[in-house]
Amino acid sequence: MAVRAVRIAMNGVTGRMGYRQHLVRSLLALREQGGLDLGNGTTLMPEPVLVGRREHALAALAARHGLREWTTDLEAVLADPSVDIYFDSQVTSAREDALRKAIAAGKHLYTEKPTATRSEGARELARLAREAGVKHGVVQDKLFLPGLRKLKRLVDGGFFGRILSVRGEFGYWVFEGDWQEAQRPSWNYRAEHGGGIVVDMFPHWEYVLHHLFGRVTSVQAHVTTHIPRRWDERGEPYRATADDAAYGIFELEGGAVAQINSSWAVRVHRDELVEFQVDGTEGSAVAGLRRCRAQHRSATPKPVWNPDLPQAEPFRAQWQEVPDNGEFDNGFKAQWELFLRHVALDTPYAWDLAAGARGVQLAELGLRSAAEGRRLPVPELSL
Incomplete structure (x- = not known):
């Protein structure tokens, strides 16, 4: 050869x-x-x-x-x-x-x-x-992660019926750098150096949503800097000029709504650092980096709200693991x-690069939405 x-x-x-x-x-x-x-x-x-x-x-x-x-x-x-x-x-x-x-x-x-x-x-x-x-x-x-590849398999197979909503949670606590070393470089928190979680993560959410569920047609975001003071690689304090958390609502072509929280100031209480829950008329699924679990309409329990009694339903145990059905490389x-x-x-x-430009466009519109306090349309990209 x-x-x-x-x-x-x-x-x-x-x-x-x-x-x-x-x-x-x-x-x-x-x-x-x-x-x-x-x-x-x-x-x-x-x-x-x-x-x-x-x-x-x-x-x-x-x-x-x-x-x-x-x-x-x-x-x-x-x-x-x-x-x-x-x-x-x-x-x-x-x-x-x-x-x-x-x-x-x-x-x-x-x-x-x-x-x-x-x-x-x-x-x-x-x-x-x-x-x-x-x-x-x-x-x-992220399109090549095992969890999202399994989720794509469910979408392509018609498992969800009509997709109603997508809810995403991403993030973890990035230490400030004073008493424990930060897991991310300090430029991530300086807007003048291209930092900020919106610039970093909204391009990810654009291609994930676009590839799996449909083009983003509008965005409404709330953006903030929860931790305004951090310490850099030399141990010197500095003022964070970039956002470290963003809370976004994205309307998708076809009518589904996605809500995604992105934060470097959140402590993890979920199975993976990023998880997406997709709900449809025929079924639901929760996908992370590696795992994907699903619940079909026919196997959906019937919870009853009663705050006076302890919850006895083992909700997590009622979901079915989606099998690998193949080998997943890095x-x-x-x-x-x-x-x-x-x-x-x-x-x-x-x-x-056109796909990359769509991600930059969404980040730019997300920041503008937060600054103006309103929902903004996301036009189809023209080069």
């Missing part, structure tokens, strides 16, 4: 997500399994080129994983004709400019979200990539494989 190398400039892999999910659990995992079998007698072998600003951190990463190539010179990497793909997982505020440079250099590109800080910038990136004829993809990892790795096939074989690929 012939082996074909694909050189990928990876910008931002010294960060938590870029390192763990994209480098180690995706591309290095692909290398360890012998590459990606394209099914035509060719194996695609990823060759990461690490890119970043901190020379010592890049050198340490490269040494740890036996990688030969790393650089702090983004322009030189983009000018290198042997580099096929540019990947970006930098801080949000630096992403749009780097993606523009990659498009101008004729590189295929794959990027974390949000793709830009404003919807006009995100739309412009999609237009530029289309005009340049480069292939482009945006990370939409969601980031699964999407990387699809994008690499798209680049190598020109297979269809839906999660592009």
